[in-house]
Amino acid sequence: MNKIYVVGIGPGGCDQMTGIAMNALKDSDTIIGYTVYVDLVKDTFPDKEYLTTPMKKEVDRCVLAFEEAMKGKRVSMICSGDAGVYGMAGLMYEVGEKYPEVELEIVPGVTAALGGAAVLGAPLIHDFCLISLSDLLTPWEKIEARLLGASQADFVICLYNPSSKKRHDYLQKACDLMMQYKSPETVCGTVCNIGREGEEYQVMTLKELRDTQVDMFTTVFIGNSQTKEINGKMVTPRGYRNV
């Protein structure tokens, strides 16, 4: 049967992939992905056929993967982080309805929330939410409701896509919403270029985060009411009781 692996390659280079992900790429004739991700694996697997499509052409990329698989090639579609967290796995199933002969195998990876958390210390630990601030496919009202609901219920919140050229004030707007329920002194953190050259992190308060400019390569963490700073790291306890 024709098969496509949809592979999360983790935040950076090949040493951040799982063994299963490495084996999937080894087993493939053709590796498909956005140019930046292809460049992260090319050196480790030089003998593969590589096909790329530009950003925002995700449907075309999926169709390309299925068309190559239909030719009898073993294909890997690669995604940064995890294939199933703001990744290509969902769209592959949707496009795949037209290609019942092709089997999909999803190979998980370390998403930016987990990779970034490890850099910052231990900000997640307990119940948390991931929220993307991109309103390209989601109405802003929905994002707003999530920021408010998650803050009110004292979740740790991790923000993906906190900023872009068109959305330079979205993080500020998000912080103002979260401060309706979270203290301005809530411990927060940012990590940019997780697992890649130029990796940097910062720990700060929610009030300070509000006035911080971040780029699209940054992942943002907002603590819960128990999160604290320990020796410059962001740490959330396991719960609300001391045991």
Add this chain to the structure above:
Amino acid sequence: MNKIYVVGIGPGGCDQMTGIAMNALKDSDTIIGYTVYVDLVKDTFPDKEYLTTPMKKEVDRCVLAFEEAMKGKRVSMICSGDAGVYGMAGLMYEVGEKYPEVELEIVPGVTAALGGAAVLGAPLIHDFCLISLSDLLTPWEKIEARLLGASQADFVICLYNPSSKKRHDYLQKACDLMMQYKSPETVCGTVCNIGREGEEYQVMTLKELRDTQVDMFTTVFIGNSQTKEINGKMVTPRGYRNV
């Protein structure tokens, strides 16, 4: 400097670990963990010293790691899934305040939400929450508020620790709460023994999930309003607009 790696080993055996995690274990003299996790890595690294402590003795396990590191040993503390998601990373920083000579390096891994999602198809994809139903360290009222808040804001929800001997009806209670805002027809999924022998998944409605008995090795996924079943898999679209 004395160093401890806090390593997420992923959901199952060693091929589900990242390269960085494998290198951390290779680099260690002593590997510490709960017995079940130690058994998952012992065959791959037979020449290490292994120390185990029973479940619910997490603080003792952390102290043991720091004491071994203070003897000059290179130590890895291993956790199932990710070290920073209901894992040991946070407690290690807390206990570590007493051991300023010891440096911590957190090595992320594939948590059950990501591993289970890959088995089910693509249930997460978009904004989601992780909620643990264990009320050992968290008051039930807090868990209840999170289930309600996350449901009202239409998050995909992933439940950890959905059941135990003492908490056999917690999943049912959680489903009743979520159904205050989510349709009983919401697409849901369960996965047990992720990445291990006996891995099994099921896709069902929220109404059906309410009357399903799960064990402590099961991770539970509740879709958002857009989540659908495609050829027996649980798939959430990337957003609310078709592009």
